[in-house]
Amino acid sequence: MPLNPKRTVAELKELRALTGDENGAQRVAFTPMWAQTRTWLKDKLAGLPVETHTDAAGNFWATLRGESDRALLLGGHMDSVPNGGWLDGCLNVMAAVEVLRHINEQYQGKPPVTVRVVDWADEEGARFGKSLFGSSACSGALDMTEARGLKDKQGVTLPDALKAVGIDFERVKDSGRELKNAAAYLELHIEQGPVLLDLGLPLGAVLGTFGVERHAITFHGQAAHSGSTPMNRRKDAFLAAGKMSQEIYRITEKHGGVCTIGSCTTKPGIVTSVVEECRITLDQRHLDAKALALMLQAARAASERFAQEGNVRVSWERLWQIEPRPFHPELIELCDAAIKETVPQSHRLPSGPLHDAAETCGAGVPTVMMFVQSLHGISHNKIEDTKEEHLELCVTAFDKLASKALAWVAAKK
Amino acid sequence: MPLNPKRTVAELKELRALTGDENGAQRVAFTPMWAQTRTWLKDKLAGLPVETHTDAAGNFWATLRGESDRALLLGGHMDSVPNGGWLDGCLNVMAAVEVLRHINEQYQGKPPVTVRVVDWADEEGARFGKSLFGSSACSGALDMTEARGLKDKQGVTLPDALKAVGIDFERVKDSGRELKNAAAYLELHIEQGPVLLDLGLPLGAVLGTFGVERHAITFHGQAAHSGSTPMNRRKDAFLAAGKMSQEIYRITEKHGGVCTIGSCTTKPGIVTSVVEECRITLDQRHLDAKALALMLQAARAASERFAQEGNVRVSWERLWQIEPRPFHPELIELCDAAIKETVPQSHRLPSGPLHDAAETCGAGVPTVMMFVQSLHGISHNKIEDTKEEHLELCVTAFDKLASKALAWVAAKK
Numbered sequence: 001m002p003l004n005p006k007r008t009v010a011e012l013k014e015l016r017a018l019t020g021d022e023n024g025a026q027r028v029a030f031t032p033m034w035a036q037t038r039t040w041l042k043d044k045l046a047g048l049p050v051e052t053h054t055d056a057a058g059n060f061w062a063t064l065r066g067e068s069d070r071a072l073l074l075g076g077h078m079d080s081v082p083n084g085g086w087l088d089g090c091l092n093v094m095a096a097v098e099v100l101r102h103i104n105e106q107y108q109g110k111p112p113v114t115v116r117v118v119d120w121a122d123e124e125g126a127r128f129g130k131s132l133f134g135s136s137a138c139s140g141a142l143d144m145t146e147a148r149g150l151k152d153k154q155g156v157t158l159p160d161a162l163k164a165v166g167i168d169f170e171r172v173k174d175s176g177r178e179l180k181n182a183a184a185y186l187e188l189h190i191e192q193g194p195v196l197l198d199l200g201l202p203l204g205a206v207l208g209t210f211g212v213e214r215h216a217i218t219f220h221g222q223a224a225h226s227g228s229t230p231m232n233r234r235k236d237a238f239l240a241a242g243k244m245s246q247e248i249y250r251i252t253e254k255h256g257g258v259c260t261i262g263s264c265t266t267k268p269g270i271v272t273s274v275v276e277e278c279r280i281t282l283d284q285r286h287l288d289a290k291a292l293a294l295m296l297q298a299a300r301a302a303s304e305r306f307a308q309e310g311n312v313r314v315s316w317e318r319l320w321q322i323e324p325r326p327f328h329p330e331l332i333e334l335c336d337a338a339i340k341e342t343v344p345q346s347h348r349l350p351s352g353p354l355h356d357a358a359e360t361c362g363a364g365v366p367t368v369m370m371f372v373q374s375l376h377g378i379s380h381n382k383i384e385d386t387k388e389e390h391l392e393l394c395v396t397a398f399d400k401l402a403s404k405a406l407a408w409v410a411a412k413k
Numbered sequence: 414m415p416l417n418p419k420r421t422v423a424e425l426k427e428l429r430a431l432t433g434d435e436n437g438a439q440r441v442a443f444t445p446m447w448a449q450t451r452t453w454l455k456d457k458l459a460g461l462p463v464e465t466h467t468d469a470a471g472n473f474w475a476t477l478r479g480e481s482d483r484a485l486l487l488g489g490h491m492d493s494v495p496n497g498g499w500l501d502g503c504l505n506v507m508a509a510v511e512v513l514r515h516i517n518e519q520y521q522g523k524p525p526v527t528v529r530v531v532d533w534a535d536e537e538g539a540r541f542g543k544s545l546f547g548s549s550a551c552s553g554a555l556d557m558t559e560a561r562g563l564k565d566k567q568g569v570t571l572p573d574a575l576k577a578v579g580i581d582f583e584r585v586k587d588s589g590r591e592l593k594n595a596a597a598y599l600e601l602h603i604e605q606g607p608v609l610l611d612l613g614l615p616l617g618a619v620l621g622t623f624g625v626e627r628h629a630i631t632f633h634g635q636a637a638h639s640g641s642t643p644m645n646r647r648k649d650a651f652l653a654a655g656k657m658s659q660e661i662y663r664i665t666e667k668h669g670g671v672c673t674i675g676s677c678t679t680k681p682g683i684v685t686s687v688v689e690e691c692r693i694t695l696d697q698r699h700l701d702a703k704a705l706a707l708m709l710q711a712a713r714a715a716s717e718r719f720a721q722e723g724n725v726r727v728s729w730e731r732l733w734q735i736e737p738r739p740f741h742p743e744l745i746e747l748c749d750a751a752i753k754e755t756v757p758q759s760h761r762l763p764s765g766p767l768h769d770a771a772e773t774c775g776a777g778v779p780t781v782m783m784f785v786q787s788l789h790g791i792s793h794n795k796i797e798d799t800k801e802e803h804l805e806l807c808v809t810a811f812d813k814l815a816s817k818a819l820a821w822v823a824a825k826k
Binding site: 191192193194195198210212214224225226227228229230231233236238239241242243244245246249252253258259260261262263264265266268269270271272273274275278281283285319351352353354377378379380 | 604605606607608611623625627637638639640641642643644646649651652654655656657658659662665666671672673674675676677678679681682683684685686687688691694696698732764765766767790791792793
């Protein structure tokens, strides 16, 4: 039985009908709908000679034993944000299942290396505001102290929520043993951005996930009456913050990457007062760690210059940070080749959003991702979509990548 | 008995002890503390041959009948914001009381024209968010439809709150008859800004109150993922709004006046998304109506230019507007002369904040104000303060102004 990309599309539609409503996908991790999704996934694997189990962090594994214990991992996550799209991230798991079927067929149940499909737990972090839970537990990167204190909107802690689905929080890093023989990790994902759409290309090879520097920047000025305070006497926190809005575009022109000021709050925030305190958030991303450091340095220097110009103070608070995760150069080449065998042209691009692949990469597993074009460049929304012909093409290209990677892993034995 | 400015300072201190606490003055209009303040004020007038009454809008009047019914009005407001300063605005009423005593003494109870002290009701608008209540009812400018719908934080309507202190909301404009014979209105006030402080001058003659254009400006862009959206694909509402922060300073450099962006809100307002919607408030003030119109025009044009540059839309909503109220040229001259007879130097300046004087001026009563220096340039705060020697000087200068104005009114009989 040959690879059947149409089956993947049909299964994705079946899943949409089962776990979505008029507002979109509702497969939020650790909810009953998510558990139902797992059951459905197991059913899809039922005809295959695979061992399945859930690890200590709630990640689900389906293992097709090969001649070697060295393993090629294919995966992603079935969970979604609330009111999410129909493809993020179940496309990756369902394409992996189709590829697994194909490999099983090709090698009559015994491929040269072990092949495993993984469904990571709670990639989205929708409930506790912390993404990549399952994969970071497995990679060892999870900050246990921080995670222990996480609460959802109802005040339920992450450990209590995990307990309710049979997971012992204190033991989640035991899942790390799953990566013992991991020799490569492949993940297919919708792009979630407009780059391939703008280029008119269906598929892209991903160079890695951006490093992220996320800070809150607060300018401290002085409240003053809007009518009685001469302009040259003001300590206007919004004046300094407003200058940053343009500066981040200059920074990306010089260094590449992306910068975003996503929120701005003002105190006292009334129409009749000069702004005393203005807080903005800055998110900076780059695939190159040195360039990211320069971007951060440039933003700091600019904020200090603007503060001085406006006679205000500035303070910075780091909210979050992650190193860039450049993917494996040889696997990037294989991904590019697989795409070129499927469609006329490939494109190499970084990933702005994080993915579970960043965690496997960080754990030292040779990793690569493939992107398929997103319509509208929009995700985490019910309007998220990709053309069906592109979905079929991506399953085909991902299968070719898996074949190449399997041979690559086998050759390294 | 000569004028006694020290008595005014002593009375202000007495009032502070009676109606203030550790957080500042608490004479919010229509509260029991405010009613107590009125009783205290009446006591201070007890020894004078004046008629007192409260008009249909809750304004309190003390009238010393003169040879003519034509009246010189001296006044201000005893109410304060919550946690307010000790001088805004009771200094004006208490200085007026001292001047009334002096005039009564000078003319042995029968001045050439009638002299009246007025304590306007609810100048601050602290409870219902609408300032100049009593004076605008009296001038006729009060928007009855708008005022009828005003509610405090507890949901009590202005008409109900007035009823509780014996005022019939539907009849407040009957207070207009108080201005029938008004020939001049004089008001002393703390500056509430740093202009006289910076110049090292105790007193200033006020040219009028600024006209105000108050708008909300909303830039409409598109939310997009901070990691996956290339900079040149963004419709960043904060980029356009941020440019306004600098533009308002360029506008005042060109046209004079003052501009303030007092608040900025962002939607969705999260660190990982480009800002879809950014709303800022803009407050523009100028003493000259034409210049104010040009300032508004310049801000609109800039907002449209920034919207176009950033591929976003912009919409404007007028929040409030008032015309400039230039004071009476001859009274400004008299005020300037009175100051120069008291201290070595005078200074003419506009008033950024509004005052009850804007309403008398709008009603066609020849009006002028005198400012006394504010320490820190701060008001509406318990740290609001003015040097005692300056308080004494301002009572002296205000008395000289009243004498001149009385003669001026008398001469026009």
